[in-house]
Amino acid sequence: MVVSANELNVHFSTISRELSRNAVNSEYDPEVAHELSMARKQTSTKANRRSxxxxxxxxxxxxxxxxxxxxxxxxxxxxxxxxxxxxxxxxxxxxxxxxxxxxxxxxxxxxxxxxxx
Missing domain, CATH: 1.10.10 (Arc Repressor Mutant, subunit A)
Incomplete structure (x- = not known):
């Protein structure tokens, strides 16, 4: 994980958080991760207050x-x-x-x- 973080020029904790939030059955799929992210964004408190x-x-x-x-x-x-x-x-x-x-x-x-x- 540290090697891939260095290649992407980000801290390894960023990769770790992304995987823990968006991995389904210990597998990471970027499209599923995006869908999960959008669902969280729609239900966030900030989004609801702006509506x-x-x-x-x-x-x-x-x-x-x-x-x-x-x-x-x-x-x-x-x-x-x-x-x-x-x-x-x-x-x-x-x-x-x-x-x-x-x-x-x-x-x-x-x-x-x-x-x-």
Missing amino acids: TSTSTDEVIRKCLQLNWSPLAISLRIEVELEADDMLSHTTIYRRIEDDRRQGGTLYRQLPRYGKTR
């Missing part, structure tokens, strides 16, 4: 209309919604930025929008 939920989107929109900051919104979501729907203020900023890129106007409702100092 939009109508309940959280409604709360974000309502709170922005009330001039709340994303930090205040994230604290409110903790109280109002289930643990699965909790979002950090950073994730809320990302959703607002994604909305802006798609032509939305949520960013204009941020409390400090347009303020220069």
Whole structure:
């Protein structure tokens, strides 16, 4: 394993982790490894938080209309919604930025929008 790691110019622990994660019946198949990797990626917490939920989107929109900051919104979501729907203020900023890129106007409702100092 160390020899193949040196040939690939990576640490041997990288090869070891790859084999332990993706070997099926002690055999490594790159196509199966890729499929396993994609399945893990789909079910990851980060991927699930990035996907939009109508309940959280409604709360974000309502709170922005009330001039709340994303930090205040994230604290409110903790109280109002289930643990699965909790979002950090950073994730809320990302959703607002994604909305802006798609032509939305949520960013204009941020409390400090347009303020220069």
